[in-house]
Amino acid sequence: MTAPGTTERMTRLLSLVPYLTARPDGVPVAEAARDFGVTERQLRRDLELLWMCGLPGYGPGDLIDLSFEGDRVRVTFTAGMVRPLRLTTDEAVALVVALRALLESPGLAEREAVSRALAKVSAVAGHAGERTTPVALSVDAREQALTVVREGLERGRALHLHYYVPTRDERTERTVDPMRLLLVDGHTYLEAWCRRAEGVRLFRLDRVDDVVVLDEPAAPPAEAHGRDVEGGVYRPGPEARLVRLRLAGSARWVAEYYQVEDVREVDDPPGGLAVSVRTADLAWARRLVASLGGGAVVDEPAELAASVAADARAALGRYAAGARPDPGRDARPDPGRDARPDPGRDARPDPGRDAPPDPGRDA
Amino acid sequence: MAAKRAERLVNLVIALLGTRQYVSAARIRATVPGYEADDGTERADEAFKRMFERDKADLREMGVPLETGRTSAFDTEDGYRIARADYELPELTLDGEEAAAVGLALRLWESAQMAGAAQSALVKLKAAGVDVDPARALPLRPRLDSDEPAFEPCYTAARDRRLVEFDYRRPDEGAPAHRRVQPWGVVAWHGRWYLVGHDLDRRAPRVFRLSRVAGAPRVTGPEGAFEPPPDLDLAALVAGQDGGQEQLVVVRARPGAAVGLRRTAVPLEPADDDEDGDLLQLRTTDLSRLADQLAAYGADVLVESPQELRDAVVERLTRLAAMGAPA
Numbered sequence: 001m002t003a004p005g006t007t008e009r010m011t012r013l014l015s016l017v018p019y020l021t022a023r024p025d026g027v028p029v030a031e032a033a034r035d036f037g038v039t040e041r042q043l044r045r046d047l048e049l050l051w052m053c054g055l056p057g058y059g060p061g062d063l064i065d066l067s068f069e070g071d072r073v074r075v076t077f078t079a080g081m082v083r084p085l086r087l088t089t090d091e092a093v094a095l096v097v098a099l100r101a102l103l104e105s106p107g108l109a110e111r112e113a114v115s116r117a118l119a120k121v122s123a124v125a126g127h128a129g130e131r132t133t134p135v136a137l138s139v140d141a142r143e144q145a146l147t148v149v150r151e152g153l154e155r156g157r158a159l160h161l162h163y164y165v166p167t168r169d170e171r172t173e174r175t176v177d178p179m180r181l182l183l184v185d186g187h188t189y190l191e192a193w194c195r196r197a198e199g200v201r202l203f204r205l206d207r208v209d210d211v212v213v214l215d216e217p218a219a220p221p222a223e224a225h226g227r228d229v230e231g232g233v234y235r236p237g238p239e240a241r242l243v244r245l246r247l248a249g250s251a252r253w254v255a256e257y258y259q260v261e262d263v264r265e266v267d268d269p270p271g272g273l274a275v276s277v278r279t280a281d282l283a284w285a286r287r288l289v290a291s292l293g294g295g296a297v298v299d300e301p302a303e304l305a306a307s308v309a310a311d312a313r314a315a316l317g318r319y320a321a322g323a324r325p326d327p328g329r330d331a332r333p334d335p336g337r338d339a340r341p342d343p344g345r346d347a348r349p350d351p352g353r354d355a356p357p358d359p360g361r362d363a
Numbered sequence: 364m365a366a367k368r369a370e371r372l373v374n375l376v377i378a379l380l381g382t383r384q385y386v387s388a389a390r391i392r393a394t395v396p397g398y399e400a401d402d403g404t405e406r407a408d409e410a411f412k413r414m415f416e417r418d419k420a421d422l423r424e425m426g427v428p429l430e431t432g433r434t435s436a437f438d439t440e441d442g443y444r445i446a447r448a449d450y451e452l453p454e455l456t457l458d459g460e461e462a463a464a465v466g467l468a469l470r471l472w473e474s475a476q477m478a479g480a481a482q483s484a485l486v487k488l489k490a491a492g493v494d495v496d497p498a499r500a501l502p503l504r505p506r507l508d509s510d511e512p513a514f515e516p517c518y519t520a521a522r523d524r525r526l527v528e529f530d531y532r533r534p535d536e537g538a539p540a541h542r543r544v545q546p547w548g549v550v551a552w553h554g555r556w557y558l559v560g561h562d563l564d565r566r567a568p569r570v571f572r573l574s575r576v577a578g579a580p581r582v583t584g585p586e587g588a589f590e591p592p593p594d595l596d597l598a599a600l601v602a603g604q605d606g607g608q609e610q611l612v613v614v615r616a617r618p619g620a621a622v623g624l625r626r627t628a629v630p631l632e633p634a635d636d637d638e639d640g641d642l643l644q645l646r647t648t649d650l651s652r653l654a655d656q657l658a659a660y661g662a663d664v665l666v667e668s669p670q671e672l673r674d675a676v677v678e679r680l681t682r683l684a685a686m687g688a689p690a
Contacts, residue, residue, distance in 0.1 A: 006368075007425055011483045013373050015490035022492030035489050037482060049366055053373040055381055056394040080381050083451035084490035088426040089522055090480035091487065098468035098481065101551075113460035114468070120461065124453045135518065135549050135597075164623060169660075171622045209626065256574070291659035294682025305686045311661035312683035318662050319677055322639065 012036055013046055017064060017081040026067075026074035047073060054079040092125035097135045104183075145208040146181075149190050152213045153178045159192070159218075161211040163203055167284045171209070176201070177218040179226060193220035200224050240278035243285045244300040247273045251295030254288070269297065286311070371397030372418060376427060380450060384434045385442025388415060419443075457493050466495040476515045513576040514549065517558045520582040521546040524589055527560075529580035531571055539577040544569065547591040552601045559600050561589070570601055612645040612653065613667040620663035624656075642667070654679060 019035070020027065027035075033043040047066055054063035054077075065077035087095070099118040103111060145161075152159045163172050176192035179200070183189075188205040200220075244262075247254055248269040255263055260275040279285050282304060289296050289308050298305035374395050379386060392398045392411055399410040422429055428449040431441045457465065465488065469481040488495055513529070520527035527546050530539035544560040551557075556573040613631065616624060617640045628643035647653040654675035657664055661680075666673040 006421065008479070008483065009369060010372060010421075010425055011486055013369060014376060015486050019490040022490065036486055045366075049370055050373065052370055053377060056378050058374075058396065079377050081377060084487040085426060085450060086428075086452050087484055087487060088480070090476070091484035093522070094469065094472055094477050094480040095465070095484050098471045099464065101471055102464060102468045110460055110464060113458075114464040117457060117461035117464040117468075120455060120457060121465065124455045135521075135551075164626060166623055169620070169622050287659045289686075290661065290683060291655045293655055293658050293679030294686070298686065309684050309686040312658075312680040312686075315658075315662040315665075316677065316680050316684055318665055319673075319680070322665065 009046070011085070012038070013050060014081065015084045016046060016050060017075055017078050018084045020066070020073065020075035021078055021082050024074070026069065026072040028071050029073055030071065032073065087125055093135055095121050096125060145205045145211050146188065148211045148213060149178060149181065149205065149208070152211075152218065153181065155213065156218050158214040158216050159190075159211055160214055161203070162209040164207040164209065166207070167281050167287075169287075172196075175214070176203070177220040177224075179220055179224065191226055193224045200226070240280050241282060241285075242276055242278055242300065243282075243298070243304060244274070244276050245289070246297040246299060247275060247292075248295045248297075251292045254292070254296070274299075282307075367397055371395065372422065375418060376422065376445065379429070379443055379445040380447055382444055385430075385432050385438070385444050387438070387440055387442045391415070391443065452487055452491050455488070455491050455493060457488075459494075462488075462493050462495045465493070469495075474511075474515050476519070511556050511573045513558075513573040513580050514556060516580040516582050517546055517549050517573065517576075520580070521548045521558075521560070523582075523586045524591075525582050525586055526563075526584040526588055527558075527580050527582050530577040532575050532577050542569075542571070544571070545589040545591075547595055548597040549573070550597045550601045552598065557601045559597050568600065609646050609648050610650065610669065612647055612650075612669065612672055614643050614645065614657065615640045615665045615667055616643055616660075617663045621660050624660065624664065639665075650675060658683065 016032075016036075019032070029043060029047075030040055033040040036043060038046075050064050051066055052063070056062070061077075062079065063077070064079045064081070065075070067074050067076050096118065099114060099121060103114045103118060149159065151157075158175055158177050160175050161173075163174060164170070165172055174194055174196045176190075176194050178190060178192045180191050181188060182191055182202070189202040190205060190208070191200065191202055193199070194201040245254070246266055246269065249271045252273050254260070254277075255273055255275050258277055260277050262274070262276045264274050266272045266274045277285075282301075285304055286308055289298055289304065290311065298308070374397070375391065378391070378395055389401075392401060392415070398414060399407050401407060401411070419429060428445060430444050430446060430449075432444075433441060466485075469485055472478045472481045485495055517527060519525075524545075526543060528541065528543050531542045532539040543563040544558065545563065546558055546560040548560075549556055549558055558571040558573060558576075560569065560571075561567070562569040614621075614624070614628075620640075621643075624645070625643065628645050631642040631644050645653070650669075650672050654672055657666060657672075657676050658679035666676050
């Protein structure tokens with residue numbers, strides 16, 4: 001294995017002469033050092049070393065020749081080093097994957113430029129790019145909503161939208177003044193001043209339906225500030241209720257998916273995990289607990305357990321009353337279901353995709 | 364790195380780039396400065412051999428396309444050369460906006476390996492005459508590979524097609540289990556990183572979430588140990604990880620209720636004045652997940668078919684109904 005410093009310096013040494021060749025008028029040494037991400041002292045050492053290199057023969061006419069005028073350096077003989085070395089697989093992956101990520105990033109105005117850059121870079125990535133890239137990216141956003149929202153942002157117009165609030169299983173209608181688009185944890189959000197809520201809200205784009213650009217200008221009030229999303233999008237407010245759950249094995253994913261506190265292993269249920277989670281809306285917790293289908297025991301608040309149980313009894317009552325399944329359809333066996341591989345089994349427990357909504361966020 | 368060694372390597376590259384002929388090791392030893400001179404002793408020969416082998420390995424690792432071969436039938440041993448067309452980065456012209464995009468993109472990497480690769484790619488692009496100026500705020504979070512210690516080993520193993528072994532903690536299991544995987548690639552999906560590959564013990568494709576890897580993955584065995592499937596679509600594998608046959612499901616929803624469900628459902632012909640609610644048709648590849656979701660709608664949604672799903676929901680509701688009751 002090569003020491004990382006060796007490769008790094010060699011890449012620089014092999015790139016320096018082409019770099020200077022591409023800038024025939026010369027470059028200030030300080031600027032070149034900045035471009036290569038090294039100190040001026042290091043760059044001078046590199047240049048001195050290159051000065052000793054050249055074509056076999058190594059006479060005055062064979063060696064790389066550099067000229068210094070004031071603080072500028074220029075190459076006068078390249079010894080045949082006119083182009084940089086091709087990109088390695090790592091370099092090609094770093095470039096191509098990052099450009100793809102950028103292309104999918106919603107808040108970027110210059111998508112055209114990114115896409116042109118991606119095409120050009122992919123073309124020169126050559127053999128390194130031909131192999132299946134071992135990295136892929138996928139961002140989920142409803143393309144249609146994104147297009148309209150972007151148009152509103154670019155034209156500085158207010159938006160009218162229908163927004164699905166999973167916490168309450170409601171479809172709401174509102175007029176918002178768009179501020180910016182954000183990509184947080186793989187989801188695209190519109191940050192906007194919501195005129196109905198009179199506050200800054202984040203709208204996840206895959207929950208936005210029927211969005212239209214209005215003629216009136218977007219005018220977020222002066223007090224509307226962008227949120228700091230470094231720590232995630234959800235911040236429980238001071239009024240948030242504490243919900244304490246004991247999760248069985250099948251429900252342990254909850255601890256990874258939501259911001260939970262006081263996590264500890266418990267024996268009841270066996271292999272279980274006790275967690276606390278804060279929510280502004282108990283309706284969210286009710287849905288979460290119900291969607292776990294008995295995989296979570298509610299320790300607190302008692303009313304939560306009672307309301308989940310009451311809901312379930314009401315549902316069972318309806319099933320008992322109107323029990324008339326469709327025998328024709330169900331008699332049919334489902335061959336192959338067990339035979340087929342289930343690649344996702346190991347990473348699976350993310351039903352959170354849309355199913356259990358986030359703890360009383362937005363709206 | 365010692366300056367002497369760097370100088371020797373640069374000279375070697377220049378010498379081999381400057382020739383169409385294959386140059387023998389002996390000739391390289393005689394011309395390129397810095398190699399142990401031939402004084403007729405075995406010790407000097409050995410020293411040269413070791414040095415030259417190491418230099419070749421280093422150049423290849425850097426991506427220098429070192430060719431071996433013979434120029435004519437009279438040559439008694441293999442020589443070396445670097446084909447300029449394979450060595451040089453092809454012509455690349457980026458306008459200001461495109462260069463800015465590249466500068467922006469390269470800052471998305473955070474791990475040492477990828478950030479290092481991004482930095483050296485940047486150096487090469489600058490050497491190709493592209494002026495890249497990275498100085499803009501990013502509307503992205505998280506950075507591409509932040510907070511994933513398992514990323515680098517998994518990526519490296521996938522790139523080199525080597526086996527990777529690690530302890531994996533499924534959330535529904537207390538203790539981590541040892542896994543041996545032929546890694547096909549790593550995928551960012553909804554802001555989380557996954558490893559996709561063939562699990563040797565389970566003899567099937569598997570998707571692993573990197574954050575559930577316990578400890579450091581070990582990359583083992585030789586390179587090129589396997590071939591990923593030819594028409595591999597990594598992102599699709601992760602996105603469709605519940606991937607199974609699609610099944611049709613019919614539910615009855617109370618008017619005005621189950622708003623979320625209706626967003627993806629197809630309304631069926633309203634059953635003649637049935638005040639029980641609207642019939643909706645859904646599609647799923649994972650009945651158990653759908654059962655979780657439907658149970659959460661409580662009395663607002665009843666499953667009509669298939670019976671398997673209806674039973675699964677009733678089972679969940681029965682467990683839920685017992686909640687809060689004395690055990």
